[in-house]
Amino acid sequence: MKKQPQHSNGKRISLEGLAQPGLPEVPQGYFESLEARLQAIPSQATPLPVFRLRPWLIGLSTMAAAMALLLLLYRPITPSSAIDPPQDATLAWLEEQSAGLDEGMMYDLTQAAVEEISGTPETELTDAWAGHETILAETEDEDIAAYLEDHTELHDIIINL
Amino acid sequence: MQWRPGRNKEAMQDPLDGQIIGLLGSEDGRRRAFDLLVKAYNRRIYWHVRRLVNAHEDADDVVQNTFIKVWENLHRYRGEARVYTWLYRIASNEALNYLRSAARRSTLTLAEEEEQMEGSYSDAGGPEGEEIIQRLEAAIRRLPDKQRLVFNLKYYEEMKYEEMAEVTGTSVGALKASYHHAVKKIEEYLNGD
Numbered sequence: 001m002k003k004q005p006q007h008s009n010g011k012r013i014s015l016e017g018l019a020q021p022g023l024p025e026v027p028q029g030y031f032e033s034l035e036a037r038l039q040a041i042p043s044q045a046t047p048l049p050v051f052r053l054r055p056w057l058i059g060l061s062t063m064a065a066a067m068a069l070l071l072l073l074y075r076p077i078t079p080s081s082a083i084d085p086p087q088d089a090t091l092a093w094l095e096e097q098s099a100g101l102d103e104g105m106m107y108d109l110t111q112a113a114v115e116e117i118s119g120t121p122e123t124e125l126t127d128a129w130a131g132h133e134t135i136l137a138e139t140e141d142e143d144i145a146a147y148l149e150d151h152t153e154l155h156d157i158i159i160n161l
Numbered sequence: 162m163q164w165r166p167g168r169n170k171e172a173m174q175d176p177l178d179g180q181i182i183g184l185l186g187s188e189d190g191r192r193r194a195f196d197l198l199v200k201a202y203n204r205r206i207y208w209h210v211r212r213l214v215n216a217h218e219d220a221d222d223v224v225q226n227t228f229i230k231v232w233e234n235l236h237r238y239r240g241e242a243r244v245y246t247w248l249y250r251i252a253s254n255e256a257l258n259y260l261r262s263a264a265r266r267s268t269l270t271l272a273e274e275e276e277q278m279e280g281s282y283s284d285a286g287g288p289e290g291e292e293i294i295q296r297l298e299a300a301i302r303r304l305p306d307k308q309r310l311v312f313n314l315k316y317y318e319e320m321k322y323e324e325m326a327e328v329t330g331t332s333v334g335a336l337k338a339s340y341h342h343a344v345k346k347i348e349e350y351l352n353g354d
Contacts, residue, residue, distance in 0.1 A: 013293065013351040015344050020317070021298050023208065026217060031204055034221070038199045038228045042192050056266060 177201060178244045185236060195232055202245065203228075205318075206252045212313045213256040214263075215302065223259050227252040246327040249318075253310055253328055260306050293351065300350035304343055311336055312343040 181197065184190035206227060211220040230251050238247060304312060307329075314320045314328060315336075322333045329336065348354075 013348065015297075015348055015351075018293060018297055021294050021301075024211070024217070031207070034207065034224065035199060035203050037225065038203055039196055041225075041229055041232050042195055 178240060181238070181244055182240050185238065191235055195235055198231060198235075198244070198248065199228065202248055205245075206248060209249065209313065209318065210252055210256045212301075212317060213253075213306070213310060214259055219259065219263075223252070223255050227255045230255065242327045243324070246324050249314070249328045250330075257306055257310065296351055297347065300347040303350065304346060308339055308343050311339045312347075315340050 177197065181194045184194040184197075203224070207220060207224050210223045210227070211217065214220050214223060227248075231248065234251075238244070242250075301309060301312065311325065311329065311331075314325045315322075320328070322336050325331075325336050326333050331339075
Protein backbone atom coordinates (compact mmCIF):
# COMPACT_ATOMS: atom_id res chain seq x y z
CA MET A 1 0.00 0.00 0.00
CA LYS A 2 1.35 3.39 -0.94
CA LYS A 3 2.71 5.38 1.98
CA GLN A 4 0.42 8.30 2.74
CA PRO A 5 2.06 11.73 2.65
CA GLN A 6 2.46 13.56 5.92
CA HIS A 7 4.08 16.74 7.05
CA SER A 8 7.66 16.33 8.19
CA ASN A 9 6.55 17.04 11.77
CA GLY A 10 4.20 14.02 11.64
CA LYS A 11 1.14 16.12 12.29
CA ARG A 12 -2.18 15.45 10.66
CA ILE A 13 -2.70 17.31 7.36
CA SER A 14 -5.24 20.08 7.55
CA LEU A 15 -6.86 21.82 4.62
CA GLU A 16 -6.21 25.19 6.18
CA GLY A 17 -2.49 24.58 6.20
CA LEU A 18 -2.28 23.78 2.54
CA ALA A 19 -1.70 26.09 -0.38
CA GLN A 20 -4.41 26.12 -2.98
CA PRO A 21 -3.76 24.05 -6.09
CA GLY A 22 -2.42 26.15 -8.92
CA LEU A 23 -4.29 26.94 -12.11
CA PRO A 24 -4.03 24.48 -14.96
CA GLU A 25 -2.64 25.67 -18.24
CA VAL A 26 -4.86 26.85 -21.05
CA PRO A 27 -3.93 27.19 -24.73
CA GLN A 28 -2.13 30.41 -25.58
CA GLY A 29 -4.52 33.19 -26.55
CA TYR A 30 -7.48 31.18 -25.31
CA PHE A 31 -9.14 33.91 -23.26
CA GLU A 32 -8.88 36.45 -26.07
CA SER A 33 -10.53 33.94 -28.38
CA LEU A 34 -13.16 33.09 -25.78
CA GLU A 35 -14.06 36.73 -25.24
CA ALA A 36 -14.44 37.29 -29.00
CA ARG A 37 -16.66 34.24 -29.39
CA LEU A 38 -18.84 35.23 -26.46
CA GLN A 39 -19.23 38.78 -27.72
CA ALA A 40 -20.39 37.38 -31.07
CA ILE A 41 -23.35 35.61 -29.44
CA PRO A 42 -25.82 38.52 -29.81
CA SER A 43 -25.02 38.66 -33.55
CA GLN A 44 -26.20 35.11 -34.07
CA ALA A 45 -29.89 35.00 -35.04
CA THR A 46 -30.54 31.93 -32.95
CA PRO A 47 -27.46 31.01 -30.95
CA LEU A 48 -27.40 27.27 -30.67
CA PRO A 49 -25.93 25.46 -27.65
CA VAL A 50 -22.45 24.20 -28.31
CA PHE A 51 -22.54 20.57 -29.19
CA ARG A 52 -19.25 18.81 -29.41
CA LEU A 53 -19.20 15.44 -31.15
CA ARG A 54 -18.19 12.66 -28.82
CA PRO A 55 -16.85 9.29 -29.98
CA TRP A 56 -20.06 7.49 -29.01
CA LEU A 57 -22.12 10.02 -30.93
CA ILE A 58 -19.95 9.67 -34.02
CA GLY A 59 -20.49 5.89 -33.91
CA LEU A 60 -24.24 6.27 -33.52
CA SER A 61 -24.43 8.79 -36.37
CA THR A 62 -22.46 6.46 -38.64
CA MET A 63 -24.83 3.58 -37.92
CA ALA A 64 -27.88 5.73 -38.55
CA ALA A 65 -26.42 6.96 -41.85
CA ALA A 66 -25.64 3.38 -42.92
CA MET A 67 -29.19 2.26 -42.18
CA ALA A 68 -30.65 5.21 -44.09
CA LEU A 69 -28.44 4.33 -47.08
CA LEU A 70 -29.61 0.70 -46.98
CA LEU A 71 -33.24 1.78 -46.98
CA LEU A 72 -32.65 4.07 -49.97
CA LEU A 73 -30.92 1.34 -51.96
CA TYR A 74 -33.45 -1.37 -51.12
CA ARG A 75 -35.58 -2.58 -53.99
CA PRO A 76 -38.41 -5.15 -53.88
CA ILE A 77 -37.35 -8.63 -54.99
CA THR A 78 -40.51 -9.44 -56.92
CA PRO A 79 -40.81 -7.55 -60.19
CA SER A 80 -43.86 -5.38 -60.45
CA SER A 81 -44.84 -7.03 -63.72
CA ALA A 82 -45.76 -10.21 -61.82
CA ILE A 83 -48.24 -8.32 -59.62
CA ASP A 84 -49.58 -5.83 -62.04
CA PRO A 85 -49.56 -7.15 -65.58
CA PRO A 86 -49.31 -4.43 -68.15
CA GLN A 87 -52.46 -3.57 -70.06
CA ASP A 88 -50.84 -4.36 -73.40
CA ALA A 89 -50.29 -8.02 -72.41
CA THR A 90 -53.92 -8.38 -71.34
CA LEU A 91 -55.24 -6.96 -74.58
CA ALA A 92 -52.91 -9.13 -76.60
CA TRP A 93 -54.18 -12.23 -74.78
CA LEU A 94 -57.80 -11.27 -75.44
CA GLU A 95 -57.10 -10.74 -79.10
CA GLU A 96 -55.37 -14.08 -79.24
CA GLN A 97 -58.30 -15.82 -77.61
CA SER A 98 -60.79 -14.21 -79.92
CA ALA A 99 -58.76 -14.59 -83.07
CA GLY A 100 -60.42 -16.89 -85.51
CA LEU A 101 -63.62 -17.14 -83.51
CA ASP A 102 -66.87 -16.60 -85.30
CA GLU A 103 -69.88 -14.91 -83.85
CA GLY A 104 -71.45 -18.15 -82.70
CA MET A 105 -68.39 -19.16 -80.80
CA MET A 106 -68.13 -15.70 -79.25
CA TYR A 107 -71.75 -16.01 -78.14
CA ASP A 108 -71.03 -19.38 -76.51
CA LEU A 109 -68.05 -17.98 -74.69
CA THR A 110 -70.03 -15.02 -73.42
CA GLN A 111 -72.94 -17.26 -72.41
CA ALA A 112 -70.59 -19.49 -70.43
CA ALA A 113 -69.17 -16.41 -68.68
CA VAL A 114 -72.64 -15.16 -67.76
CA GLU A 115 -73.67 -18.55 -66.37
CA GLU A 116 -70.54 -18.73 -64.34
CA ILE A 117 -71.08 -15.29 -62.89
CA SER A 118 -74.81 -15.59 -62.26
CA GLY A 119 -74.74 -19.22 -61.16
CA THR A 120 -78.00 -19.86 -63.00
CA PRO A 121 -77.61 -22.08 -66.07
CA GLU A 122 -81.09 -21.18 -67.22
CA THR A 123 -80.07 -17.61 -67.84
CA GLU A 124 -79.84 -16.97 -71.52
CA LEU A 125 -78.76 -14.10 -73.53
CA THR A 126 -81.01 -12.86 -76.20
CA ASP A 127 -79.69 -11.59 -79.48
CA ALA A 128 -80.47 -8.11 -78.36
CA TRP A 129 -78.22 -6.71 -75.64
CA ALA A 130 -81.21 -5.38 -73.89
CA GLY A 131 -81.88 -8.93 -72.68
CA HIS A 132 -82.50 -8.01 -69.08
CA GLU A 133 -86.19 -8.86 -69.49
CA THR A 134 -85.35 -12.51 -70.13
CA ILE A 135 -83.08 -12.72 -67.11
CA LEU A 136 -85.65 -10.98 -65.03
CA ALA A 137 -88.36 -13.45 -66.04
CA GLU A 138 -86.29 -16.49 -65.25
CA THR A 139 -84.66 -15.55 -61.98
CA GLU A 140 -86.04 -17.06 -58.83
CA ASP A 141 -84.24 -14.85 -56.31
CA GLU A 142 -86.48 -11.94 -55.36
CA ASP A 143 -83.63 -9.76 -54.23
CA ILE A 144 -81.81 -10.17 -57.50
CA ALA A 145 -85.05 -9.55 -59.36
CA ALA A 146 -85.60 -6.32 -57.56
CA TYR A 147 -82.03 -5.30 -58.27
CA LEU A 148 -82.33 -6.14 -61.94
CA GLU A 149 -85.42 -4.01 -62.24
CA ASP A 150 -83.31 -1.01 -61.46
CA HIS A 151 -80.82 -1.70 -64.18
CA THR A 152 -81.52 -1.52 -67.85
CA GLU A 153 -78.05 -2.17 -69.22
CA LEU A 154 -77.21 -5.83 -69.65
CA HIS A 155 -73.50 -5.39 -69.07
CA ASP A 156 -74.26 -3.67 -65.74
CA ILE A 157 -76.40 -6.66 -64.70
CA ILE A 158 -73.69 -9.13 -65.59
CA ILE A 159 -70.99 -7.26 -63.74
CA ASN A 160 -73.01 -6.72 -60.57
CA LEU A 161 -74.43 -10.28 -60.19
CA MET B 162 -4.13 44.14 -12.34
CA GLN B 163 -3.87 40.38 -12.89
CA TRP B 164 -6.90 38.60 -11.59
CA ARG B 165 -6.51 35.39 -9.68
CA PRO B 166 -9.60 33.35 -8.85
CA GLY B 167 -10.87 34.01 -5.35
CA ARG B 168 -8.09 36.45 -4.55
CA ASN B 169 -8.93 39.71 -6.29
CA LYS B 170 -11.91 41.31 -4.63
CA GLU B 171 -11.59 44.42 -6.79
CA ALA B 172 -12.77 42.37 -9.74
CA MET B 173 -16.14 42.06 -8.03
CA GLN B 174 -17.56 45.42 -9.10
CA ASP B 175 -20.85 46.21 -7.37
CA PRO B 176 -21.41 49.37 -9.42
CA LEU B 177 -21.64 47.05 -12.40
CA ASP B 178 -25.04 45.87 -11.20
CA GLY B 179 -26.54 49.34 -11.46
CA GLN B 180 -24.83 49.91 -14.79
CA ILE B 181 -26.24 46.69 -16.22
CA ILE B 182 -29.78 47.45 -15.10
CA GLY B 183 -29.56 50.96 -16.53
CA LEU B 184 -28.60 49.60 -19.94
CA LEU B 185 -31.38 47.05 -20.26
CA GLY B 186 -34.00 49.48 -21.48
CA SER B 187 -33.12 49.16 -25.16
CA GLU B 188 -31.83 46.53 -27.55
CA ASP B 189 -28.59 48.41 -28.06
CA GLY B 190 -28.25 48.86 -24.32
CA ARG B 191 -28.81 45.16 -23.81
CA ARG B 192 -25.98 44.43 -26.21
CA ARG B 193 -23.68 46.80 -24.35
CA ALA B 194 -24.67 45.27 -21.00
CA PHE B 195 -23.85 41.81 -22.34
CA ASP B 196 -20.44 42.98 -23.56
CA LEU B 197 -19.72 44.39 -20.10
CA LEU B 198 -20.63 41.08 -18.48
CA VAL B 199 -18.44 39.13 -20.90
CA LYS B 200 -15.44 41.37 -20.27
CA ALA B 201 -15.87 41.34 -16.51
CA TYR B 202 -16.70 37.70 -15.90
CA ASN B 203 -15.59 35.42 -18.75
CA ARG B 204 -12.40 34.30 -16.95
CA ARG B 205 -14.02 33.90 -13.53
CA ILE B 206 -16.84 31.85 -15.01
CA TYR B 207 -14.34 29.77 -16.99
CA TRP B 208 -12.30 28.84 -13.91
CA HIS B 209 -15.41 28.17 -11.85
CA VAL B 210 -16.71 25.81 -14.54
CA ARG B 211 -13.28 24.27 -15.13
CA ARG B 212 -13.01 23.26 -11.48
CA LEU B 213 -16.31 21.43 -11.81
CA VAL B 214 -15.92 19.69 -15.16
CA ASN B 215 -12.09 19.38 -15.16
CA ALA B 216 -11.41 19.15 -18.91
CA HIS B 217 -10.60 22.37 -20.81
CA GLU B 218 -12.74 21.47 -23.87
CA ASP B 219 -15.73 20.66 -21.69
CA ALA B 220 -15.31 23.87 -19.73
CA ASP B 221 -15.16 25.81 -23.01
CA ASP B 222 -18.47 24.28 -24.13
CA VAL B 223 -20.18 24.93 -20.81
CA VAL B 224 -18.97 28.54 -20.66
CA GLN B 225 -20.33 29.24 -24.13
CA ASN B 226 -23.67 27.66 -23.31
CA THR B 227 -23.73 29.69 -20.10
CA PHE B 228 -23.33 33.00 -21.88
CA ILE B 229 -25.89 32.00 -24.51
CA LYS B 230 -28.35 31.54 -21.64
CA VAL B 231 -27.22 34.85 -20.14
CA TRP B 232 -27.92 36.66 -23.42
CA GLU B 233 -31.32 35.00 -23.84
CA ASN B 234 -32.39 35.89 -20.30
CA LEU B 235 -30.69 39.24 -19.81
CA HIS B 236 -33.88 41.17 -20.54
CA ARG B 237 -35.49 39.39 -17.57
CA TYR B 238 -32.83 40.47 -15.07
CA ARG B 239 -34.36 42.92 -12.62
CA GLY B 240 -31.66 43.17 -9.97
CA GLU B 241 -33.33 40.86 -7.43
CA ALA B 242 -29.97 39.09 -7.05
CA ARG B 243 -26.52 40.47 -7.67
CA VAL B 244 -25.29 40.13 -11.23
CA TYR B 245 -22.40 37.90 -10.41
CA THR B 246 -24.46 35.49 -8.27
CA TRP B 247 -26.97 35.36 -11.13
CA LEU B 248 -24.14 34.54 -13.54
CA TYR B 249 -22.67 31.93 -11.22
CA ARG B 250 -26.07 30.35 -10.81
CA ILE B 251 -26.48 29.91 -14.57
CA ALA B 252 -22.90 28.64 -14.94
CA SER B 253 -23.26 26.21 -12.02
CA ASN B 254 -26.50 24.78 -13.38
CA GLU B 255 -24.98 24.35 -16.84
CA ALA B 256 -21.95 22.61 -15.36
CA LEU B 257 -24.03 20.30 -13.17
CA ASN B 258 -26.29 19.44 -16.12
CA TYR B 259 -23.20 18.67 -18.16
CA LEU B 260 -21.81 16.43 -15.41
CA ARG B 261 -25.12 14.58 -15.12
CA SER B 262 -25.26 13.83 -18.84
CA ALA B 263 -21.55 12.92 -18.90
CA ALA B 264 -22.05 10.51 -15.98
CA ARG B 265 -24.88 8.78 -17.88
CA ARG B 266 -22.57 8.24 -20.87
CA SER B 267 -19.37 7.42 -19.00
CA THR B 268 -18.19 3.82 -18.83
CA LEU B 269 -15.07 4.62 -16.77
CA THR B 270 -14.66 3.65 -13.15
CA LEU B 271 -13.74 6.27 -10.56
CA ALA B 272 -10.12 5.06 -10.54
CA GLU B 273 -9.90 5.35 -14.33
CA GLU B 274 -11.34 8.86 -14.24
CA GLU B 275 -8.85 9.90 -11.57
CA GLU B 276 -6.04 8.51 -13.69
CA GLN B 277 -7.22 10.66 -16.60
CA MET B 278 -7.38 13.75 -14.41
CA GLU B 279 -3.89 13.41 -12.96
CA GLY B 280 -1.73 16.38 -13.78
CA SER B 281 -4.67 18.54 -14.83
CA TYR B 282 -3.59 21.09 -12.28
CA SER B 283 -0.14 22.55 -11.94
CA ASP B 284 2.05 21.26 -9.13
CA ALA B 285 3.25 23.08 -6.05
CA GLY B 286 6.98 23.27 -5.43
CA GLY B 287 8.86 20.39 -3.79
CA PRO B 288 8.18 16.68 -3.96
CA GLU B 289 6.26 16.51 -0.66
CA GLY B 290 4.19 19.58 -1.46
CA GLU B 291 3.61 18.28 -4.98
CA GLU B 292 2.23 14.99 -3.80
CA ILE B 293 0.00 16.59 -1.18
CA ILE B 294 -1.41 19.06 -3.67
CA GLN B 295 -2.14 16.21 -6.09
CA ARG B 296 -3.93 14.33 -3.35
CA LEU B 297 -5.86 17.48 -2.48
CA GLU B 298 -6.99 17.80 -6.10
CA ALA B 299 -7.95 14.14 -6.16
CA ALA B 300 -9.86 14.52 -2.88
CA ILE B 301 -11.82 17.50 -4.24
CA ARG B 302 -12.66 15.61 -7.44
CA ARG B 303 -14.03 12.70 -5.42
CA LEU B 304 -16.66 14.90 -3.80
CA PRO B 305 -20.22 14.53 -5.13
CA ASP B 306 -20.96 17.16 -7.79
CA LYS B 307 -23.17 19.44 -5.71
CA GLN B 308 -20.92 19.21 -2.68
CA ARG B 309 -17.93 20.02 -4.86
CA LEU B 310 -19.82 23.07 -6.15
CA VAL B 311 -20.38 24.31 -2.59
CA PHE B 312 -16.77 23.61 -1.67
CA ASN B 313 -15.43 25.44 -4.73
CA LEU B 314 -17.61 28.50 -4.14
CA LYS B 315 -16.38 28.77 -0.57
CA TYR B 316 -12.78 27.62 -0.93
CA TYR B 317 -11.79 29.10 -4.30
CA GLU B 318 -14.26 31.94 -4.84
CA GLU B 319 -14.41 32.89 -1.15
CA MET B 320 -18.11 33.61 -1.43
CA LYS B 321 -20.16 34.46 1.61
CA TYR B 322 -22.76 31.88 2.55
CA GLU B 323 -25.56 34.36 1.75
CA GLU B 324 -24.19 34.79 -1.77
CA MET B 325 -23.78 31.02 -2.15
CA ALA B 326 -27.43 30.65 -1.14
CA GLU B 327 -28.37 32.88 -4.10
CA VAL B 328 -26.26 30.79 -6.45
CA THR B 329 -27.39 27.36 -5.29
CA GLY B 330 -30.92 28.07 -4.09
CA THR B 331 -30.02 26.29 -0.83
CA SER B 332 -30.33 27.60 2.73
CA VAL B 333 -27.30 29.04 4.53
CA GLY B 334 -27.50 26.33 7.18
CA ALA B 335 -27.48 23.54 4.62
CA LEU B 336 -24.54 25.16 2.85
CA LYS B 337 -22.52 25.42 6.06
CA ALA B 338 -23.18 21.75 6.80
CA SER B 339 -22.30 20.74 3.25
CA TYR B 340 -19.01 22.66 3.33
CA HIS B 341 -18.12 21.24 6.74
CA HIS B 342 -18.66 17.68 5.49
CA ALA B 343 -16.67 18.36 2.33
CA VAL B 344 -13.69 19.61 4.32
CA LYS B 345 -13.91 16.59 6.63
CA LYS B 346 -13.94 14.18 3.67
CA ILE B 347 -10.98 15.90 2.06
CA GLU B 348 -8.90 15.81 5.26
CA GLU B 349 -9.73 12.16 5.81
CA TYR B 350 -8.57 11.39 2.28
CA LEU B 351 -5.39 13.43 2.72
CA ASN B 352 -4.53 11.62 5.93
CA GLY B 353 -5.36 8.20 4.54
CA ASP B 354 -8.25 7.61 6.95
